[in-house]
Amino acid sequence: MTNAHFKSGFACLVGRPNAGKSTLTNALVGQKVAITSGRPQTTRHTVRGIITREDAQLILIDTPGLHRPRTLLGERLNTLVSDTLAEVDVIVFCLPADQRIGPGDRYIAAQLAGVTGGRRGPRVVAVATKSDLVAPERLAEHLIEISELGSWEQIVPVSATGGYQVDHLADVLVKELPEGPMLYPEGELTDEPEAVMVAELVREAALEGVRDELPHSLAVVVEEMGLRDGRDESHRLVDIHAIIYVERPSQKAIIIGKSGSRLRSVGTKARVEIERLLGDRVYLDLHVKVAKDWQRDPKQLAKLGF
Numbered sequence: 114m115t116n117a118h119f120k121s122g123f124a125c126l127v128g129r130p131n132a133g134k135s136t137l138t139n140a141l142v143g144q145k146v147a148i149t150s151g152r153p154q155t156t157r158h159t160v161r162g163i164i165t166r167e168d169a170q171l172i173l174i175d176t177p178g179l180h181r182p183r184t185l186l187g188e189r190l191n192t193l194v195s196d197t198l199a200e201v202d203v204i205v206f207c208l209p210a211d212q213r214i215g216p217g218d219r220y221i222a223a224q225l226a227g228v229t230g231g232r233r234g235p236r237v238v239a240v241a242t243k244s245d246l247v248a249p250e251r252l253a254e255h256l257i258e259i260s261e262l263g264s265w266e267q268i269v270p271v272s273a274t275g276g277y278q279v280d281h282l283a284d285v286l287v288k289e290l291p292e293g294p295m296l297y298p299e300g301e302l303t304d305e306p307e308a309v310m311v312a313e314l315v316r317e318a319a320l321e322g323v324r325d326e327l328p329h330s331l332a333v334v335v336e337e338m339g340l341r342d343g344r345d346e347s348h349r350l351v352d353i354h355a356i357i358y359v360e361r362p363s364q365k366a367i368i369i370g371k372s373g374s375r376l377r378s379v380g381t382k383a384r385v386e387i388e389r390l391l392g393d394r395v396y397l398d399l400h401v402k403v404a405k406d407w408q409r410d411p412k413q414l415a416k417l418g419f
């Protein structure tokens with residue numbers, strides 16, 4: 114039911130790598146849509162989560178971490194981020210309470226000041242994420258440091274994993290939205306093409322427990338995805354063929370593991386998540402390929418969807 118003063122609009126989550134953006138997106142939406150991981154910079158795609166309430170629809174855009182570009186991929190991600198930022202209605206700046214404000218946060222604050230400088234630009238709500246990880250005194254200190262970092266519409270401490278103040282944050286964000294119609298049908302949580310989400314789930318599974326330098330060197334492409342022929346409605350099976358691209362043969366060996374054992378467990382883990390996403394049984398076929406220096410090669414980047 115849509116009331117007369119229904120509001121709708123877009124919010125964008127920014128913050129340094131590992132700030133808790135994906136986890137917060139999931140908590141706000143209430144279902145797993147974005148990709149979380151203990152490793153920095155795993156969010157390659159702009160994933161939207163959609164919150165539909167009686168009074169408003171808020172579309173969340175979970176961006177890759179704003180960061181100083183080191184490679185071509187980094188540059189493209191940053192352009193994507195600032196283009197996205199200028200167009201949203203409200204920006205959520207995530208600052209993890211378990212870490213001190215640092216140069217990365219100041220860099221983002223400066224970028225935000227550039228985007229939101231004019232009167233018409235989006236407002237920024239600063240969020241102290243992971244507030245469950247610190248004592249009240251440290252949280253208070255963090256909130257003061259945040260207030261000194263820039264000018265914010267509000268500062269809200271939350272814990273995405275504990276559910277603390279997540280609903281309150283949603284209220285604060287909805288307040289910033291203009292009146293407008295529902296933009297997506299009710300029940301829709303994300304408009305990412307399924308293949309992209311499937312690729313992200315494979316990527317997440319492949320990254321689990323591997324060395325620090327690997328995340329940046331790993332991309333996943335779903336080559337084929339379709340219902341298997343000749344099955345009746347109650348026994349549907351989705352065939353998925355995906356390729357995990359790494360930069361070096363040594364990384365390929367890490368992903369595959371001893372006699373393929375690691376790749377098998379990556380496949381099993383990803384399959385479970387994909388089945389949950391699609392609601393169908395899945396046959397997942399994974400291959401690992403070396404695409405040398407893909408992060409620096411425009412042709413390879415285009416092929417990998419960047």
Ligand SMILES: Nc1nc2c(ncn2[C@@H]2O[C@H](COP(=O)(O)OP(=O)(O)OP(=O)(O)O)[C@@H](O)[C@H]2O)c(=O)[nH]1
Nearest residue numbers: 131132133134135136149150153154156243273274
């Ligand atoms: N204790 C606690 N841990 C959290 C909370 N939110 C996120 N985390 C953890 O922090 C880590 C990073 O969280 P993500 O949500 O992946 O961070 P992100 O900002 O999306 O990271 P990038 O994709 O690298 O930009 C994960 O291990 C999360 O489980 C929280 O509220 N409390």
